Amino acid sequence: MNDAAPVTNPPPDARTRVLDAAEAIVQTRGVPAMTLEAVARDAGVSKGGLLYHFASKEALLAGMLGRLAETISRDFDSTLAAQPEGPGRVARTMLAWAFEDMACEHQDRAAAVFLAAFHHDPALLDPVRAVFERMRAAIAADGLAPGAGQAIMCATDGLFMSRVFGMYELDAAELRTLRAALERLLEAAP
Template sequence: MVAEQAALGPARERVIEAAERVVAEVGAARLTLDAVAQSAGVSKGGLLYHFPSKESLLVALAHRYVDSIHGCIAAARDGVGKGPAQELKACVQGILGSERCMRAMTSVLLATAANDLKLLEVIRERMAEHLREIEASSSDFARAAVVTLAVDGLMMREALRISPFSVEQRAQVVDKLLELADEASR
């Protein structure tokens, strides 16, 4: 029984990863269970065993997005040093400095929003929680909020591949966001 359950985990993960790939390759509007099953190398019945509907797959993608973003921020926390700006700076570095977060952003937000806006609730809840964490660690809420909005905006532009910034300009923007994060925590 334990070996059987262990085998379920990798297949489930393959399906979620395949869903991300399908969205990245053909777009959120063309996300179908057939395309995901084919990309994952499983039968449609196998896919339906793990995700009985497209909505359940999208919910799993939303949870994966939240976990990925949370993991990227947590991983960046140690690198930005201790201090009052740690949480906000970890947000900037963790999200904008991680290709993993960009991949999650692209596939999940587009797929969930394109299919059913109520599926974004999982993401909304985590964003609200993160905002409360930043608010608690910042003395200037408005400045901290501007930093998080700028992070979201840059991430969205890059996810949609519409960012006009050169590598050097992007680095300047990230540096300025880190500077504003310090200012928000003074």
């Protein structure tokens, strides 16, 4: 007989609840609905509690972007670590990221945070821009034919943006065809 208590995750701290609530509000109700009062209410904290962690709406948005930049960087690095060494490793990472995580909740949350920050102050996106600059440098040094890695990065970014803005949706066959075309670029590695 096992008398051990079941392992449960501790509840998120107030700062995490505030960030989660802000993301959820933007994602479900839009940028104008993200007031400090609404975020505090949805996070289950007082407005003073929210202001303890984030002194202003801009500070809250900066916190959202900082957390998003850390998440993107961590997810990219873990996906990269799973790829075999050699030319095209970074490009394969981008393909795995784009095609295997298409319906990922992280993408929806990222989109909401991007839009909220851009709506308020585009400079708030700088931490995420820095992560993508690191990825651009990695793809440029990936050992592929000139332009091939950049084409893969732009195509996968385009898939994300089409989803964010609801411009078009590719069906499963179109996604397979697109991925196969992008993988052929990897075959051009020297």
